[in-house]
Amino acid sequence: MNPDLQTLIELQHLDTAIAGLEAEIQSLPRKIAEVESQLSEHIQAVEASKKHLAENQRGRRKREIEIAALRDKISHYKDQTFQVKTNEQYKALLHEVEFHEAAIRKLEDEMLVEMIDSEAMEKQLREAERSLAEERTRTERDIAAARQRQQQDESELKEAQTRRAEIQGRLAAPVYETYERIARFRKGLAVSEVRDGTCGACHVRLRPQAYAEVRTNAHIAVCESCARILYSAPEPVTE
Ligand SMILES: [Zn+2]
Structure with a gap:
């Protein structure tokens, strides 16, 4: 990550x-x-x-x-x-x-x-x-x-x-400022977990390409709908 x-x-x-x-x-x-x-x-x-x-x-x-x-x-x-x-x-x-x-x-x-x-x-x-x-x-x-x-x-x-x-x-100033700015506009919730391809905060489904990127957790991506920073939780283990 x-x-x-x-x-x-x-x-x-x-x-x-x-x-x-x-x-x-x-x-x-x-x-x-x-x-x-x-x-x-x-x-x-x-x-x-x-x-x-x-x-x-x-x-x-x-x-x-x-x-x-x-x-x-x-x-x-x-x-x-x-x-x-x-x-x-x-x-x-x-x-x-x-x-x-x-x-x-x-x-x-x-x-x-x-x-x-x-x-x-x-x-x-x-x-x-x-x-x-x-x-x-x-x-x-x-x-x-x-x-x-x-x-x-x-x-x-x-x-x-x-x-x-x-x-x-631990954060560079621009990254921290982005977080603060989003938090200010989004009632303190700037980071949202993506579940099943959907933003956990605004519940809007991500486009497949965006979802694929978020799943890697390699970059800081934001929700196209609510602008929150997205991350993907580890895949649940399925039988
Ligand atoms: Zn969202």
Whole structure:
């Protein structure tokens, strides 16, 4: 194989790896921010549930106090029934008693609904707290892993860039500049493998003469369709 072509293939592999590392390094802080914001959303949801439950409990205590006050009034009316002189007054007091008893029943019904709600809320809150604790652990682990990955990527990137400079040094300036120019226009992919007579990047079939030449890997040839540098992989061994 032409030594320049060999070097260009190596350079392309390395540049693809570098692009992958750079993309991952860029994406990691966003990934960390995402899991952090998800966790904080869930923390807020649990806090809201706690507040809701506390409101429910406050409502019940308020009704308990109201009921106690109504009972006091009822016992006061009942005491008065012993002192009334007329049947009319007696009836009026009984009416008051009934009226306040009805109010108590209404409050008790409301409390029952609140109690049922509160049981469901407590159960939900316990589950939410348990899953939040798990999420906290998971998030911390994910963030630590992402930070470690980032460090590893950065050190791999540094190594790759050192290696790249070394590879670049093996190429004559015009050859390297051709590679760079194609890479710039072709989203970083300047070298393409030919498979079964077709350019692996643009998938256009080569003319037979061009294909025959590429198969020798003796010169630097470019795809007539996408202008990428072509090379041919060794023929697969057939039975
Ligand atoms: Zn092509």
